Amino acid sequence: MINKETLLDNIEKNLNDIRDKNALTHCITNSVTINDCANAVLAIGGSPFMAEDAEELEEVVTIADVVVINIGKLSKSQIESMKISAKKANETSTPIVLDPVGVGVTNLRNRTTMDLIENYDIAAIRGNITEIKAIAKLSGVLDESNTAKGVDVNADDIITEENLKDNAYLIKELASRLNTTILASGPIDILTDGETVISIDNGDDMMPLITGSGCMLSSIVGSCIAGSNPLEGSLIAILAMNLAGEKARAKVDERDEGTGSFRAYLIDYLYRTEAERLVNESNIEIL
Ligand SMILES: Nc1ncnc2c1ncn2[C@@H]1O[C@H](COP(=O)(O)OP(=O)(O)O)[C@@H](O)[C@H]1O
Numbered sequence: 001m002i003n004k005e006t007l008l009d010n011i012e013k014n015l016n017d018i019r020d021k022n023a024l025t026h027c028i029t030n031s032v033t034i035n036d037c038a039n040a041v042l043a044i045g046g047s048p049f050m051a052e053d054a055e056e057l058e059e060v061v062t063i064a065d066v067v068v069i070n071i072g073k074l075s076k077s078q079i080e081s082m083k084i085s086a087k088k089a090n091e092t093s094t095p096i097v098l099d100p101v102g103v104g105v106t107n108l109r110n111r112t113t114m115d116l117i118e119n120y121d122i123a124a125i126r127g128n129i130t131e132i133k134a135i136a137k138l139s140g141v142l143d144e145s146n147t148a149k150g151v152d153v154n155a156d157d158i159i160t161e162e163n164l165k166d167n168a169y170l171i172k173e174l175a176s177r178l179n180t181t182i183l184a185s186g187p188i189d190i191l192t193d194g195e196t197v198i199s200i201d202n203g204d205d206m207m208p209l210i211t212g213s214g215c216m217l218s219s220i221v222g223s224c225i226a227g228s229n230p231l232e233g234s235l236i237a238i239l240a241m242n243l244a245g246e247k248a249r250a251k252v253d254e255r256d257e258g259t260g261s262f263r264a265y266l267i268d269y270l271y272r273t274e275a276e277r278l279v280n281e282s283n284i285e286i287l
Pocket residue numbers: 127128129151152153185186187188189202203204205206207208212213214215217238241242
């Protein structure tokens with residue numbers, strides 16, 4: 001188990017490695033937020049490649065450093081493409097990140113998520129807490145879970161100081177069972193590889209008011225774990241995202257602006273990510 005001091009000490013080197021690697025980040029993702037995801041990957045120092053026609057996927061995954069699969073707007077052909085990419089990624093030892101958007105809401109999303117989890121090695125899963133609990137239920141780790149209205153978190157699930165320990169325990173068990181790293185997001189985020197559990201209390205309440213903050217986060221988790229290990233790479237991604245959210249909020253408040261400008265500033269401040277800020281302004285605890 002890694003301690004907090006070592007995690008913070010490693011941030012500067014890990015961020016430099018991520019930028020040096022400039023990971024080719026292959027994304028199969030939804031058309032709602034695809035452009036924001038590509039810009040977020042560029043801003044953190046990766047190189048986005050959005051490709052999903054079956055004909056080219058083996059070639060794409062062969063050169064990719066990481067594959068990000070986001071189930072936000074599924075179609076039959078896209079599901080086939082996800083399986084082709086996942087198979088090739090496992091053959092080439094290329095890490096896969098899964099964003100299970102809206103799992104728990106429809107049978108198609110449940111089936112697709114569990115098919116990917118059960119049949120392929122997934123390096124990291126990043127979802128909001130309702131999505132992570134839905135996977136816990138589908139995996140037999142949790143008896144009951146709330147269903148989201150759509151792609152957003154169910155208000156009853158939101159991670160708070162009061163339920164932090166219970167959620168941490170559940171997500172750790174799930175990560176261990178699925179042999180993966182899990183990042184469950186919300187006002188407080190929980191990150192675990194099944195051994196170390198980290199809570200991250202940064203970010204801003206304007207982040208869920210734009211579409212794509214979760215998708216962007218999952219995409220940059222991809223670029224970051226390709227240049228680091230899944231736990232520490234995901235930590236860089238969530239800290240960069242949350243601190244960019246805090247800066248973007250301060251900027252829109254200063255200028256009397258709203259969520260449209262917030263979205264643009266979020267990418268601006270992802271680009272401006274500095275290791276020193278990630279260390280000094282992060283609010284993380286090992287649970
Ligand atoms: N109320 C909040 N306060 C601070 N940060 C938040 C809040 N809600 C979400 N975030 C942050 O927004 C990003 C996306 O998380 P989330 O909204 O849970 O994902 P999704 O968009 O997939 O539902 C994460 O970086 C998370 O920490």
